Amino acid sequence: MSLDLSRYHLDGKDVLLIIPPPLFTKMPPLGPAYLTAYLKQQQCSVELVDLNILLFNKSVDNIKDLWSPDSTNSFYQAEIADIIFDKFNGELLDFIAWVIRSDVKIIAFSVNMVSIFLANKLAENIKAYDSNRIIVFGGAATYFIHPRELITPGFVDYFVIGEGEMVFLSLIKRIKKGERIELEPGIFPAKEVGRGTPIPAIPCVDLDLLPFPTYEEFDLSLYNNGNDYKxxxxxxxxxxxxxxxxxxxxxxxxxxxxxxxxxxxxxxxxxxxxxxxxxxxxxxxxxxxxxxxxxxxxxxxxxxxxxxxxxxxxxxxxxxxxxxxxxxxxxxxxxxxxxxxxxxxxxxxxxxxxxxxxxxxxxxxxxxxxxxxxxxxxxxxxxxxxxxxxxxxxxxxxxxxxxxxxxxxxxxxxxxxxxxxxxxxxxxxxxxxxxxxxxxxxxxxxxxxxxxxxxxxxxxxxxxxxxxxxxxxxxxxxxxxxxxxxxxxxxxxx
Ligand code: B12
Ligand code: SF4
Structure with a gap:
């Protein structure tokens, strides 16, 4: 059964930001919420799809267990991603086809040390259809060698390292202009994997300058499904x-x-x-x-x-x-x-x-x-x-x-x-x-x-x-x- 993607509109957007599973499902993820708030404030158009919550809410109980923090005790991180990819193969391939039908050029993923493996599989499929789409990974998992270099072969064009707001905006603008982007603070081009050393983004000093998330991009009713605690x-x-x-x-x-x-x-x-x-x-x-x-x-x-x-x-x-x-x-x-x-x-x-x-x-x-x-x-x-x-x-x-x-x-x-x-x-x-x-x-x-x-x-x-x-x-x-x-x-x- 396909996912209900009717609320999302990709055509004409500068960037699609995907939250791949597995990630907590009690609340919307804060990092992507900050990113979208900032990009919107800076007049950059972004569509956010929380694939994580859509798939979790479609899962039956024993599959839901893969999302629990305990699952990393039973399965190695990449195995969890493999099982989810396998269980939701139809939905995920439909999702990729939906992305490919749109004209969105930059497809970004917010990844942690487990979801990075599933994100890489999605990226692989996207690239197989259209190698011109630009894939960006950001989030906690990109910061250190492990797990960044465990995804081999990787289907990523750029890793964003550290705090994303300002660096991501600059990356999007420069990709749109067709500029050549080399290793610099916060941006680690994939061609540097195995040879260069990433430099983390310069952290934002005055946090009051960052707009706070409004969660307009999220369907808040989907989180902590079936529970009044929201x-x-x-x-x-x-x-x-x-x-x-x-x-x-x-x-x-x-x-x-x-x-x-x-x-x-x-x-x-x-x-x-x-x-x-x-x-x-x-x-x-x-x-x-x-x-x-x-x-x-x-x-x-x-x-x-x-x-x-x-x-x-x-x-x-x-x-x-x-x-x-x-x-x-x-x-x-x-x-x-x-x-x-x-x-x-x-x-x-x-x-x-x-x-x-x-x-x-x-x-x-x-x-x-x-x-x-x-x-x-x-x-x-x-x-x-x-x-x-x-x-x-x-x-x-x-x-x-x-x-x-x-x-x-x-x-x-x-x-x-x-x-x-x-x-x-x-x-x-x-x-x-x-x-x-x-x-x-x-x-x-x-x-x-x-x-x-x-x-x-x-x-x-x-x-x-x-x-x-x-x-x-x-x-x-x-x-x-x-x-x-x-x-x-x-x-x-x-
Ligand atoms: C709060 C928290 C939780 C909460 C989450 C609540 C919630 N709904 O948000 C809870 C307690 C549920 C949790 C659970 C877990 N967590 Co936790 N958590 C954190 C913590 C302390 C803060 C995360 C946060 O909100 N940050 C605030 C936002 C603004 O920052 P951010 O998410 O990093 O996003 C910024 C950048 O990363 C970047 N960015 C993010 N996404 C993207 C995408 C793109 C495209 C770009 C360009 C940039 C970008 O820009 C964002 C804005 O600056 C971090 C510690 C840390 N230092 O970050 C650990 C951390 C993220 N958690 C971690 C882990 C391991 C887990 C668990 C797996 C632990 C476990 N075994 O139980 C589980 C996950 C279970 C699951 N199924 O998901 C690790 C991740 C390690 C890694 N390398 O991926 C961290 C880093 C802690 C650590 N040092 O181990 N966690
Ligand atoms: S450095 Fe801070 S966040 Fe890290 S363990 Fe110590 S008190 Fe906790």
């Missing part, structure tokens, strides 16, 4: 105030920058009035990077009398106060997800997290006492972590059980080669052979032992009676797994 994503800041040793998010989003409280509030007011929004989820890495800004925004919300709930990530910081937590609650803060990650002192130090267990305890209790649901994320198997270190986390959770609403993520430690740890493996006492996922730490803890630790810890959290949401232990690339088994050079045939 949140919209928001962004107050980009970047982080910290530089934790394992993290790549502060690299993806360099420099901590914020909108003004007034600018963010105008957006909130707009959505409450126009989109009838009753809940928001902040996509910021942390909502409490600038406490004064957070308090000003809470004041504006409280003074306006607008009533809605919001959820956000937050960091543990010792200068959070009871007064601020109470104000946040009054301003609609429903849940805070704290990136607590660990409590053992030696691990926190190596993570470059500068707080103590008693500070964590204080912040969790303060938030809980203010009436905020207080969730935590935990990383298991950090390099050098001993069984005793993890026991300290268990003891902490037990002691603070009454103040913790949920353990949201229990994640097996992921080694990103671009992180501080990945760049300084010797200092952290680890090494890897075939793939970063297969690293062995100074205590000899390998991937299998880490996975075992994740699952037994997760079971213990369950036995404690604590609610838990997601367990992350992503599946290894099957080619690498095979090579590991055969123990031969992985680069020989991949």
């Amino acid at each position: 949140p919209l994503p928001l962004l107050l800041t980009r970047g982080c105030i910290n530089k934790c040793s394992y993290c790549i998010d502060h690299i993806l989003w360099p420099k901590y920058r914020s909108r003004s409280a007034e600018h963010a509030f105008r957006e909130i007011e707009y959505h409450c009035r126009i989109n009838k929004t009753k809940a928001f989820e902040w996509n910021d890495l942390l909502c409490n990077g600038n406490l004064r800004l957070l308090e000003s925004l809470c004041d504006l919300i409280i003074d306006s009398g607008l009533k809605f709930n919001w959820v956000s990530y937050a960091v543990i910081r010792s200068d959070m106060t009871e007064r601020l937590c109470e104000k946040m609650k009054k301003a609609g803060c429903h849940t805070l997800i704290y990136g607590m990650e660990h409590v053992a002192k030696s691990i926190l130090t190596r993570m470059k997290k500068f707080y103590t267990p008693s500070e964590i305890e204080n912040v969790l209790r303060m938030s809980h006492n203010a009436g905020i649901c207080t969730n935590v994320n935990i990383i298991v198997g950090f390099p050098g972590e001993t069984k005793n270190d993890l026991d300290e986390v268990a003891v902490f959770l037990r002691r603070n059980k009454a103040y913790i609403s949920e353990v949201t993520n229990i994640s097996g430690f992921t080694l990103f080669p671009e992180s501080d740890i990945g760049q300084n493996t010797a200092c952290y006492g680890l090494s890897w052979d075939l793939d970063p996922m297969l690293f062995v730490d100074s205590n000899g803890l390998n991937r299998d032992a880490r996975a075992e630790r994740v699952f037994s810890f997760s079971k213990m959290v369950e036995d404690m009676g604590l609610r838990k949401s997601i367990v992350n232990q992503p599946k290894l690339n099957p080619h690498i797994a095979l090579k590991e088994k055969e123990n031969i050079d992985p680069h020989s045939s991949i």
